[in-house]
Amino acid sequence: MTATRLDVLSIFPDYFAPLGLSLLGRAQTEGLMSLQVHDLRSFTSDRHRSVDDVPYGGGAGMVMRPEPWGDALDAVLDSGAPEGGAVPTLVVPTPAGALFTQARAAELAKRPWLVLACGRYEGIDQRVVEHYATRVDVLEVSLGDYVVNGGEAAALVIIEAVARLLPGFVGNPDSLVEESHALGGAPAPLEYPVYTRPPTWRGLEVPAVLLSGHHGDIAAWRHREAVRRTAERRPDLAHPSQTLTVAGLEAPTGAEGAASRVEVRLARAADAPELLVLQRCCWVEEAQRNDALLLPPLTESLDDVRASLGEWQTFVVRSADRLVGSVRGRLAALDGTERRWDIGRLMVAPDLTGRGLGRWLLSHIEEAAPPETTSYSVFTGRRSERNLRMYRRAGYRRSRAAGDDDVVTLVKPVPPPSSP
Numbered sequence: 001m002t003a004t005r006l007d008v009l010s011i012f013p014d015y016f017a018p019l020g021l022s023l024l025g026r027a028q029t030e031g032l033m034s035l036q037v038h039d040l041r042s043f044t045s046d047r048h049r050s051v052d053d054v055p056y057g058g059g060a061g062m063v064m065r066p067e068p069w070g071d072a073l074d075a076v077l078d079s080g081a082p083e084g085g086a087v088p089t090l091v092v093p094t095p096a097g098a099l100f101t102q103a104r105a106a107e108l109a110k111r112p113w114l115v116l117a118c119g120r121y122e123g124i125d126q127r128v129v130e131h132y133a134t135r136v137d138v139l140e141v142s143l144g145d146y147v148v149n150g151g152e153a154a155a156l157v158i159i160e161a162v163a164r165l166l167p168g169f170v171g172n173p174d175s176l177v178e179e180s181h182a183l184g185g186a187p188a189p190l191e192y193p194v195y196t197r198p199p200t201w202r203g204l205e206v207p208a209v210l211l212s213g214h215h216g217d218i219a220a221w222r223h224r225e226a227v228r229r230t231a232e233r234r235p236d237l238a239h240p241s242q243t244l245t246v247a248g249l250e251a252p253t254g255a256e257g258a259a260s261r262v263e264v265r266l267a268r269a270a271d272a273p274e275l276l277v278l279q280r281c282c283w284v285e286e287a288q289r290n291d292a293l294l295l296p297p298l299t300e301s302l303d304d305v306r307a308s309l310g311e312w313q314t315f316v317v318r319s320a321d322r323l324v325g326s327v328r329g330r331l332a333a334l335d336g337t338e339r340r341w342d343i344g345r346l347m348v349a350p351d352l353t354g355r356g357l358g359r360w361l362l363s364h365i366e367e368a369a370p371p372e373t374t375s376y377s378v379f380t381g382r383r384s385e386r387n388l389r390m391y392r393r394a395g396y397r398r399s400r401a402a403g404d405d406d407v408v409t410l411v412k413p414v415p416p417p418s419s420p
């Protein structure tokens with residue numbers, strides 16, 4: 001493994017002094033990466049060493065001239081590829097770039113040679129990007145929806161994000177996998193809150209479950225906290241809402257055709273009133289069939305439903321601004337290494353049953369289970385034949401666990417991950 005080469009071009013080379021500190025400094029001394037910072041001004045030829053000029057077409061601010069950039073980038077790119085003739089990647093931080101994500105960081109970490117061009121003012125003459133795009137891979141990237149004064153701060157962030165993904169950078173590679181925005185696959189939820197000693201600080205206690213030593217309880221608590229945070233802070237990350245097509249569902253506007261688009265997303269507090277209505281409606285039949293009027297879905301208050309959204313990962317299906325289905329799941333605390341994903345409140349509006357929406361919701365909530373899940377579990381009334389049939393078809397089998405005679409619990413093991 002040859003060291004990743006990093007070249008940074010800036011009119012403020014001192015800005016990059018912090019890269020000599022801490023883990024990043026060690027990564028360089030240990031040969032994981034080699035970093036060189038170049039002063040753009042040393043590639044100017046005029047007496048004033050000017051790097052900017054007024055924008056063509058008018059407007060506020062100044063634009064970076066292409067000539068110093070061309071000379072500087074030529075010098076860096078011509079200074080030779082690392083062993084093996086590696087192709088450089090030119091990274092241009094700009095608020096007008098594509099979003100710099102963890103996936104992008106992971107991709108950059110695989111490249112042998114990154115050149116970061118830090119612009120100031122209103123940006124770099126666009127022909128610089130245009131020209132180098134014919135010679136190397138060019139990426140214009142933005143950190144997010146805000147503006148900082150120059151590409152330097154962004155370049156520091158990008159370098160930190162990339163460097164820590166280089167093989168051998170972090171002592172414990174597990175810590176990379178577990179954290180927020182973990183690599184690959186679906187966006188991971190935000191991390192759960194963490195605590196260390198002392199157990200009481202300024203009157204605040206560490207959550208008791210973390211001191212219990214019960215690994216099952218701890219895993220379940222952490223998962224719930226992560227889900228709660230993600231739903232609250234980053235509903236876009238939790239499970240980006242998707243649309244699906246359900247046959248026979250009339251489009252609201254009376255559009256042609258028998259299928260309409262249906263939105264699926266994580267439930268928010270504002271969905272609670274409609275969830276309450278739908279669960280009361282959907283559980284009446286279940287109550288009659290099983291001679292049990294006091295089922296929780298019928299007796300819960302609006303506050304109960306609201307509170308449940310913090311405890312369960314709840315999905316709602318909406319069509320034409322109307323809640324037409326829902327399902328929820330949460331990790332149950334068990335002994336040992338067993339982690340059971342409890343699935344419940346699977347409901348479909350009575351006018352929309354028989355279209356496969358229930359089965360779709362069931363597989364959706366199975367897919368939402370965290371990776372450590374070892375089994376899925378559902379329950380229903382003993383006499384709810386329709387539910388029982390659907391669960392059986394989906395691979396669920398009666399659990400022998402003792403319990404209420406009127407309720408049937410069904411479980412399904414999670415298939416072990418297929419080995420590569």
Ligand code: 6GU
Pocket residue numbers: 092093094095097141142143144145146147148149150151154
């Ligand atoms: Cl990459 N550059 C600047 N100047 N501002 C930003 C940014 C980049 N990303 C977010 N804001």
